[in-house]
Amino acid sequence: xxxxxxxxxxxxxxxxxxxxxxxxxxxxxxxxxxxxxxxxxxxxxxxxxxxxxxxxxxxxxxxxxxxxxxxxxxxxxxxxxxxxxxxxxxxxxxxxxxxxxxxxxxxxxxxxxxxxxxxxxxxxxxxxxxxxxxxxxxxxxxxxxxxxxxxxxxxxxxxxxxxxxxxxxxxxxxxxxxxxxxxxxxxxxxxxxxxxxxxxxxxxxxxxx
Amino acid sequence: xxxxxxxxxxxxxxxxxxxxxxxxxxxxxxxxxxxxxxxxxxxxxxxxxxxxxxxxxxxxxxxxxxxxxxxxxxxxxxxxxxxxxxxxxxxxxxxxxxxxxxxxxxxxxxxxxxxxxxxxxxxxxxxxxxxxxxxxxxxxxxxxxxxxxxxxxxxxxxxxxxxxxxxxxxxxxxxxxxxxxxxxxxxxxxxxxxxxxxxxxxxxxxxxx
DNA sequence: AGCGTAAGTAAGCAACGGATTACAAGCTAG
DNA sequence: CTAGCTTGTAATCCGTTGCTTACTTACGCT
Numbered sequence: 001x002x003x004x005x006x007x008x009x010x011x012x013x014x015x016x017x018x019x020x021x022x023x024x025x026x027x028x029x030x031x032x033x034x035x036x037x038x039x040x041x042x043x044x045x046x047x048x049x050x051x052x053x054x055x056x057x058x059x060x061x062x063x064x065x066x067x068x069x070x071x072x073x074x075x076x077x078x079x080x081x082x083x084x085x086x087x088x089x090x091x092x093x094x095x096x097x098x099x100x101x102x103x104x105x106x107x108x109x110x111x112x113x114x115x116x117x118x119x120x121x122x123x124x125x126x127x128x129x130x131x132x133x134x135x136x137x138x139x140x141x142x143x144x145x146x147x148x149x150x151x152x153x154x155x156x157x158x159x160x161x162x163x164x165x166x167x168x169x170x171x172x173x174x175x176x177x178x179x180x181x182x183x184x185x186x187x188x189x190x191x192x193x194x195x196x197x198x199x200x201x202x203x204x205x206x207x208x209x
Numbered sequence: 210x211x212x213x214x215x216x217x218x219x220x221x222x223x224x225x226x227x228x229x230x231x232x233x234x235x236x237x238x239x240x241x242x243x244x245x246x247x248x249x250x251x252x253x254x255x256x257x258x259x260x261x262x263x264x265x266x267x268x269x270x271x272x273x274x275x276x277x278x279x280x281x282x283x284x285x286x287x288x289x290x291x292x293x294x295x296x297x298x299x300x301x302x303x304x305x306x307x308x309x310x311x312x313x314x315x316x317x318x319x320x321x322x323x324x325x326x327x328x329x330x331x332x333x334x335x336x337x338x339x340x341x342x343x344x345x346x347x348x349x350x351x352x353x354x355x356x357x358x359x360x361x362x363x364x365x366x367x368x369x370x371x372x373x374x375x376x377x378x379x380x381x382x383x384x385x386x387x388x389x390x391x392x393x394x395x396x397x398x399x400x401x402x403x404x405x406x407x408x409x410x411x412x413x414x415x416x417x418x
Numbered sequence: 419a420g421c422g423t424a425a426g427t428a429a430g431c432a433a434c435g436g437a438t439t440a441c442a443a444g445c446t447a448g
Numbered sequence: 449c450t451a452g453c454t455t456g457t458a459a460t461c462c463g464t465t466g467c468t469t470a471c472t473t474a475c476g477c478t
Contacts, residue, residue, distance in 0.1 A: 192370070
């Protein structure tokens with residue numbers, strides 16, 4: 001056969017994973033749970049980086065240092081992996097932050113290019129805006145969660161709507177910054193952005209009528 | 210061969226196009242310019258609906274009622290079509306609106322589900338957030354254009370940054386509304402949304418310090 | 419040790435999708 | 449009319465991609 005495109009050598013074929021996660025970079029041998037986790041981690045990174053469509057299961061598996069067939073054994077489908085990444089990241093963030101701090105926290109987590117311990121769910125959300133399947137449903141749910149929390153901050157009659165607008169702003173900032181890389185927002189000082197946004201958002205939420 | 214998936218019959222194989230555009234729904238015979246235009250129109254619709262990745266050149270050609278090879282003759286590549294759609298739609302909108310009205314106009318054009326004479330560029334922008342190539346470049350440029358116009362509205366020292374934030378809000382609203390379909394924003398009254406957003410945006414742009 | 423099951427792997431399948439090619443048909447200049 | 453360009457078409461190439469399958473290898477148990 002002629003098609004010998006590079007996919008066999010697995011690049012870094014050092015036994016069992018790139019030492020990618022789980023602190024101890026020791027060899028992981030035949031550990032189903034760890035393999036699953038590695039796949040989830042890798043998927044989170046790639047979905048956040050490239051979005052759902054442009055991430056292939058082969059890429060995920062390679063980054064996780066795992067055979068791609070295992071992805072299907074443990075998750076069933078690419079969509080299922082996406083759902084789990086989103087659900088995990090998104091819900092955890094909301095649940096673990098009190099509403100008053102949620103906006104600032106989410107904003108900061110988006111403004112800092114921390115890479116490592118960054119919450120991938122928002123970036124993944126943003127970069128996967130094309131998709132339609134079950135995929136869209138889970139994205140809606142995460143948004144719902146955020147908005148619910150934000151709505152508690154307003155006494156206005158249409159608190160829900162205002163919360164949606166704040167959420168929209170949050171996502172929009174991520175979009176312009178990370179996805180489009182537009183300056184000056186992309187490299188603006190986080191504190192300054194937080195200050196401006198929080199000010200306007202607060203006035204939006206508090207103002208009645 | 211077994212692969213006889215339905216792609217040959219072209220569905221509506223009525224001679225030359227679906228009467229899709231160009232007012233006069235008469236048969237268009239061997240008109241290169243019109244064919245090009247039809248492709249551009251169809252592409253705009255589909256990119257806005259599904260984003261770059263999930264739109265195939267075959268779909269574009271089918272909707273335009275044109276052979277798909279022509280797309281490559283007239284544009285060279287799928288990416289080039291996207292660029293032209295974005296450039297056309299985006300730049301026209303900005304150029305034809307004075308800055309004071311730009312925010313409201315863009316907002317309304319996003320809030321109304323007019324379908325027909327709607328500007329596709331923003332929706333296409335939003336739904337194509339995964340892509341990376343030349344694709345990303347043109348999206349950046351359109352954003353640049355909007356932000357430049359918006360920045361003229363502020364006297365603050367960091368007018369550019371504030372303009373970016375307003376742009377981000379605009380896009381975020383489109384994202385939450387059209388792409389995620391999140392309620393109550395998705396079916397909220399346009400006037401109400403405009404009122405809330407304009408108020409907050411104005412205060413953000415005007416406030417100094 | 420040996421056996422059964424879970425974990426891991428390589429190879430491949432079928433479908434898709436972007437791009438190309440070889441060809442047919444129409445318009446126009448000479 | 450016809451030569452030669454342009455416009456349109458069908459068919460196909462070829463790499464990619466989600467997913468499956470048939471198989472091997474390691475681990476835990478008795």
